[in-house]
Amino acid sequence: MTASTLEQPTQTGSAARALAASKVYGSGDNEVRALDGISVEFASGEFTAIMGPSGSGKSTLLHCLAGLDRLTTGQIFLGDVEINTLSEKQLTLVRRDQIGFVFQAYNLIPTLNALENITLPMSLAGNKPDPKWLDTVVGTVGLSDRLNHRPSELSGGQQQRVAVARALLSKPRIIFADEPTGNLDSKAGAEILSFMSEAVHGLGQTIVMVTHNPISAGYSNRAVFLADGKIVGEIPAPTPDAILDRMKQLGA
């Protein structure tokens, strides 16, 4: 494992995959298997939605894939790199250079303006963004006239757009989004989701999104269903209705 292999993601084939991934909390009678031997692969350029009821393990899976949490057993690959064996520092650099994040809320640093928030991971790396690409990203999310505003001066939807732009800017191997529209009204939510979908289809970005909302999942081109820490099914090119049907079957 060298730094250079970390810095050169290949944009073809598998962006991330989990192999027999298990995450166990507690032990003995208190043992909870949040992930129970999951194997799943996310192809480059794909927009995947991970769905499932509360406690199904979908957030844990996302955290482990994104290097925010570690598996108990099993492996996570980001490209060809197995991240479970990386040191804390290497993992941080992987997150910075190869992963983008969009969380449900509190996505931004309140003391930085929109532009500074967008370029934050690159600034942390000591890099300057490519100005053309920056324009493209900012333009895509429609923030050109809001760049000097601080988060407190932006609406919830605008804040999430800043978060999406931040995730896109470093052209990461993969973007993880955790209920990115959970705190937004449906119009703002729809906007965010169309930006994300455009990023996948127009810019070739890979996105994995956790959600429990069938409409959100409808923007993806693959829905993976989790229950009790296991994958219980998936739908390619899902529609909200198909997802709702499947969820009813799963008893969620």
Added chain:
Amino acid sequence: MWNVTIKRLLAKKVRVLMTGVAVMLGVAFVSGTLVLTDTISRTFDGLFSDIYRNTDAAVREKAAFGANNAFTAGRGRLPASVVGSVERAPGVAAADGTITGIAQIVDKKNKPVGNPAKGAPVLGFNWLPDAQLRTLRLVEGHGPEAAGEIVIDKKSADDTGYKPGATVPVLLKTGRQSFKLTGIVKFGNANSPLGASIVAFTTSEAGRVLGEPGKFDTIDVAAKPGVSQQQLVHNIEQVIKGEDGGKLEVVTGKELTSEYQTGFQQNLKFFNYFLLVFGLVALLVGGFIIFNTFSIIVTQRTREMALLRAIGAGASQVLGSVIFEAVVVGLIASLLGVAGGVVLALGLKALLGVLNFDIPTGGIVLKPRTVGVGFAVGLGFTVVAAVAPAIKASRVPPIAAMREISIDRSGRSLRRTAIGLIVTALGVLALVLGLIGSGGAPLALVGAGAIVIFLGVAILGPLFARPVADVIGTPIAKLRGMTGSLARENAMRSPKRTSATAAALMIGVGLVAFITIAAASIKASIESTVTKGMKADYVIDSGMFRQGGFSPKIESDLQKAPGVTAVSGVRDGQVEIDGSVKRVTAYDTHNIDSLFDIGVTKGNLAALPANGVAVQKDVASDKNWKVGTKLAARFASSGKKTLVVGALYSERYPTGNYLIDTKTYAANFADQFDVQVYVKTSGGANAENRAAIKKVLNTYPGAKLQDRSEFAAAQTAQINPLLSLIYALLALAVIIALFGIANTLGLSIIERTRELGLLRAVGMTRSQMRATVRWESVIIALFGTLLGLLIGLFFGWVMVEALKSQGFSAFSVPVGQLALIVVLGALAGVLAAIVPARRAARLDVLQAITTE
């Protein structure tokens, strides 16, 4: 409500402790000071009881002045003939006249033993014939039996290696003289009393070399069995009535002991106050930290408070719960502080020892008063500091439970500006009034003024915390990239918090800067005065200021040296002039013109008559004295005299406010010592003249020969030990402020958990996280340092301006040293950030981003 508060305290033990540390250190310092001085005081009480254990009564002359302090009382000596009368009084078992003076042993390397200017005195006694009255106990050899024989204390004997039979040179007011050592003594049970050195002579020799022939300082009397001290005193009074011109008085041994004990305690009081000032500074800094911590806690708890209000808690209950928390913090801090004070007393003693202020102590003395004071100040400062935050907490409206807590951008109100300016102005007023000496207690006024200025600037602080943090942070952001910008933004985001945290450091730095500037100005003033008026080529310093000096024989010895054209010794003593005790300096006024120019404005120094005194012109004009004015004076030895003002002069250096001729001094003072000697040579300072003088000084070991520039340097260096002591004591205030910065950063980090988690999630490394906290700390510390520097500069300037007439001629700003303070301030920020930075870096990312 109570159990909510108590549970909260228990849940936040670490924070309670951190908050308390600031107060704890202050309390520890105050109680440590009291413990130290009580301990010293008890040691000396024991010493004096030991000295006068067998003395039932003492006969002496009444004090001419200063009777209220045994150490400074001006008393003459009584005639030896009184002893015979006392012996005849009924109930007297034994009566011996005592003689005490100055005698310095010279060791085998021709070095004088002991350094009386800095520590224990070098004492000479007469060997009392009566073994019962004698405090000296032989451990080897026998007592002095002839004029040429002496005994010395065991410590000096051990240090120098002198054995009975050896020839020991001794420096006396009569000059250097060698004696045969016949014995070695202990003082009571001690090898030497508190490090003093002792030489004892036969009584008649002691009269010649220590006191005055045929005279005694006191007569110590032992009673026959069954005779009370009061009875004895009464009997003696009857017998000696009318002798020595009615100047005699008789006191009991008990009175004598307690006179010295209380006299010593009076002298200790200044030292006590001196140390207590630093304790109060520490507490003031601690108060700022308590205020700030409680303010932050209250802000962080706004939702909790609002929830409590929403479910029915009254405003007074919320207020009470915050005050209660302060009381608990105060109590714990005071308890630990008093305990720490005992440890600190030992540390202070060691510190004083390192800096050459040698203080002997026995076991530690912890009085209930010390505990009481410790708890009172600890609890007092904590609760008072928590009042404002508590009131703020009680005003939280229930609706705040539903609101988001936004970034605090407040702190720029008009009200704040007005109050801050008014408070600062009041402080400046008090400071200036105190410095120009109006009002009843100028020093207290200066102190209060300084404190109020600190408060005023602290109130104004939030107004410029943002812009200043911005300016300080900009180069850091330029150099350090994202970590630097985040640090700058964090330091700017809550001006009140940044300002209050910096204010704690401001106090320490302000005082350090002030002391640095004051010291530089004092040194510059000394240097300019010393070099300005001085014409003498050499100064010979005995290093025994107010503790003896050279035998005046040195003057005639020097006069004989080739190349020497003028010589004057400097003697110094106390006289009561016009009803109050004054310090007078004696010079050879016929020679003084060739040695210094003191700017005579009226009269003629060379023509000063035997009863003449020259007075500094400002002092004279204050009292409306003119040349020819007659002044009532009282000398300890010669009694009432009339002095006539013979000349007025402008310079206070080196002659002080009252100058008399050497002959006048000799006629009115019992003991003649030259503290310094000024020498003028033909051809000025050169190797030849130096060698000639050096040769004379061979018989005066311990004499320091200095040319003009060496003398100026030595004079300015005199303040260095005191300066080091003050710096060391002020370090405490700075250390406490570091705890304050660490505490604020720690609380801010808790508040920013989510944000820090996000930073880590999107790729901030742990070391970048540490750097962000560290730079924020540096910005806060530099803000405090700059405020402190400004205040220090102001204090220094005001002091120099106000004391210009007192000889402050130069306002000197030591740029290099002040720059060093800024660097140290920044380093202090780095130091304070260590623990909070580590905590921020250790944050669990997943937990942080999922915290509610």
